[in-house]
Amino acid sequence: MNDPRAATRTNVTWRGAVQVTSGKIVPAKIINFSASGIQLQCTVALKEKQTYQMMMEVPSIGDASRRTQVVCKATCIYSILSGDEYRAGMKYFDVQEQHLKLLASWHG
Template structure:
């Protein structure tokens, strides 16, 4: 199968959370990431084209035990019901340059392992 995406995806298992418009925090899991976005599993359906404040826990490159709590916004691109959860594709924005570089480092590290 030929990959037609702009950016390579890296399979991960990272904890994340999304702040809902009513103020609740829902816990989600990032299952893959690229330089532009994430695919995550959510217990709740999210609204396409809506932006949500979110946080992603990203392990350090040198020390996986170093966890970076990355604040950003995620804009929902698509939602697919999968079993008892939703797979949600999100475009990331409002991430610090340092954290964006951490994501790029993870993608680069994984590309060299594959």
């Protein structure tokens, strides 16, 4: 079976958060990551085609105890119920320049 995605996904277990409305931030678990997208789990259904402010806590490749909070924006591509949580595919962008190298180290 071929994966039609343009970028290879890496399975991860990162903490994150999504601002779902002004003043309401929900925790998220990043479960896979690529050069342009992530899949996350959270307790609320994200709206497809909506852009959210979010944060990913990204560990250093060489030292997992060193984590950086990477703030970005992400547009929801899909959101589906999976058990008692939702899985959402997100296309992230607007990453601060100083965090691009860290993210690149995870996807080559």
